[in-house]
Amino acid sequence: MSDKQYDVIIVGSGAAGCVVADYLARHTDKSIAVIEAGPMDRNPMIHIPAGYSKMLAKDTNVWAYNTVPVNGQERRYRMGKVVGGGTSVNAMCYVRGQKQDFDAWQEAVGDSGDWSWETMRQTYIEQERNDTFHNAHHGIDGPLSVELPQGINELNQRCMKAFQEYGLDYNADYNGARQTGVSPVQSNTDKGKRASAAVAYLHPHVDSGRVTLLTSRTVSKVLIEGKRAVGVELHWGSRVEAIRADLVILSAGAVQSPKILMHSGVGPRAQLEEFGIPVIADLQGVGENLHDHPIIPIAAFVKGKMGYQAAAQGVGMLASGMRYFVTGMARLRAMASRRCPIGTRITSPTKSRPSNAIMSRSFRRMASTRRVPARG
């Protein structure tokens, strides 16, 4: 065990880890260390919204997992591995969770927690700094910037119309009174740059020295004495180190948090014993029941002035890049005009809430994409 000791260790600097670090830094005087397996978020591609697809295509700053075969085929399953976690590599769409989910969580936890929609809705509002909607559904002075497109290009205007002709009504704000309809996408960006959880919540405390951020260190297990967590074991290059803490918070994401728990001896007995891990708590459900949403891409190629190819390769790409760095608002416009709309619909008469989202996005043609002629 090293000499290092903190009151609180937070494992993972993703969406959850950054928000918890900020809360503890502001409301307590405890010493706090955030331990992150990935590097510092210095790569400029993280902060330029258009860098999103380029980073993913090259598996930069991600845990490059695949699923087990589903219908005979493995699928890519990526998560952020960098300061900010998923919020430094994701698509930046600001879409709030559904009331029904939070109410179900509340029912599950009973009096031991407060996940009710009313509390969560209030939290969303307090978090938010929305540049467009100044009404009862939105916040305007929180740490998390949310921006709407300042003008959308012709391709997306036509998509917006097409969704409406298909039967979705226009809804200016899917984070407002209702979630269904076709809308422009709201983005976690701040004046054209990615507004990750790290930017919004963590960096200010790291810069001021209030929170210690340890990067490129992978926590392998929680150290437990008796029934109490007393620290973590971490791997750093070829080194293995143990750090003590009074409180350990696991916020390493939906795959890694249960993995760390199981390596620590907390999980279903049969599985732990199969791998020779001493059982500290036989806890069914750890490492099971992952829910996520698949993306089903349907590609169409667009020619002429509505296309995106010209701006995404060769001289056009150079010109777009220059424009991005030289202009202020224009760079946000350039990004936002390619980012909408989003259509959300209820798919079955037996369901009372939206169950799928259709999104129109322009991508540079990848060599592997099959050519599907666009109509019109």
Ligand SMILES: Cc1cc2nc3c(=O)[nH]c(=O)nc-3n(C[C@H](O)[C@H](O)[C@H](O)COP(=O)(O)OP(=O)(O)OC[C@H]3O[C@@H](n4cnc5c(N)ncnc54)[C@H](O)[C@@H]3O)c2cc1C
């Ligand atoms: C490609 C992609 C696109 C997405 N698009 C959107 C979107 O547009 N809108 C949206 O709302 N959501 C989107 N998401 C989902 C969103 O990013 C996640 O739901 C969110 O980041 C989850 O937060 P988290 O704190 O649970 O985990 P994460 O943000 O994944 O953070 C976990 C952190 O823990 C670190 N970690 C893991 N294991 C260890 C370890 N052993 N030791 C130390 N550190 C560790 C990881 O490196 C990571 O930084 C997207 C996700 C992906 C991958």
